[in-house]
Amino acid sequence: MSDHFNIDHGRSNRTGFQEIVFGASKTVGQITDIINDFQKKDHNVLITKVQKDKAKLLSEKFPDNFYDDVSNIFMVGKFPSNPNNGEVAILTAGTSDQYLVNEVYYTLLFFGKEAKRFQDIGVAGVHRLLDNVDEIKRYKVLIVIAGFEGALPTVVGGLFPQPIIAVPASVGYGVSEGGKVALNSMLSSCANGITVVNIDNGYGAAMAALRILNNK
Numbered sequence: 001m002s003d004h005f006n007i008d009h010g011r012s013n014r015t016g017f018q019e020i021v022f023g024a025s026k027t028v029g030q031i032t033d034i035i036n037d038f039q040k041k042d043h044n045v046l047i048t049k050v051q052k053d054k055a056k057l058l059s060e061k062f063p064d065n066f067y068d069d070v071s072n073i074f075m076v077g078k079f080p081s082n083p084n085n086g087e088v089a090i091l092t093a094g095t096s097d098q099y100l101v102n103e104v105y106y107t108l109l110f111f112g113k114e115a116k117r118f119q120d121i122g123v124a125g126v127h128r129l130l131d132n133v134d135e136i137k138r139y140k141v142l143i144v145i146a147g148f149e150g151a152l153p154t155v156v157g158g159l160f161p162q163p164i165i166a167v168p169a170s171v172g173y174g175v176s177e178g179g180k181v182a183l184n185s186m187l188s189s190c191a192n193g194i195t196v197v198n199i200d201n202g203y204g205a206a207m208a209a210l211r212i213l214n215n216k
Helices: 011-015 028-040 052-061 095-110 152-159 180-187 202-214
Strands: 045-048 065-068 073-076 084-092 113-118 141-146 164-168
Touching (some): 028 052, 028 073, 045 095, 052 065, 052 073, 065 095, 084 095, 084 152, 095 113, 113 202, 141 152, 141 202, 152 180, 164 180, 164 202
Parallel strands (some): 084 113
Antiparallel strands (some): 065 073
8 A cells, every 4th residue: 555545456346346546636656656556456547537748658657558638538458359339328419528428438448338429419409319319229328418508418318218327518608618507407407317427527427327237
């Protein structure tokens, strides 16, 4: 155990998934030590919200890495070679939500689940969603991302029976800036049973989906 971190290596035995590291507020030195600790156990490690300057330095230290500069996901190791697909669909209102799409996608992929992405199908052109109804019905869990007024999860909740995890995005301007309007809209949804995570918490949405799938 380090004097500045204590990795929960027993988490997988209790919950079915290992600890993931939040990287935004950690130094390169701290993240380096954490990665080394995981590697001592022969574990891959996934780190969220890693800024580009940190990722560049970490890539030099750990050549066997993956970094997505849209979502700021950093991984040391390899993704599973044969991930399960057909279980999770990611639905997004607009192209501006890509950073959250990728965060959800790569978090799930780290745990062996390859999600299908339905992008730019927001309610301003609802026919784009309706054109995909038959395919979306095939998935077990739907993760729905939206900024601005955050209406897409309510529409999806009125059309589909699956568990729905809504992610408010900090995409917008004026009163919508920062994602609070989207968050409040999703929390106030009249579509029954929608689960809502925090603003920009794509990782949390992915883990909620994983818990659902692991207990089916």
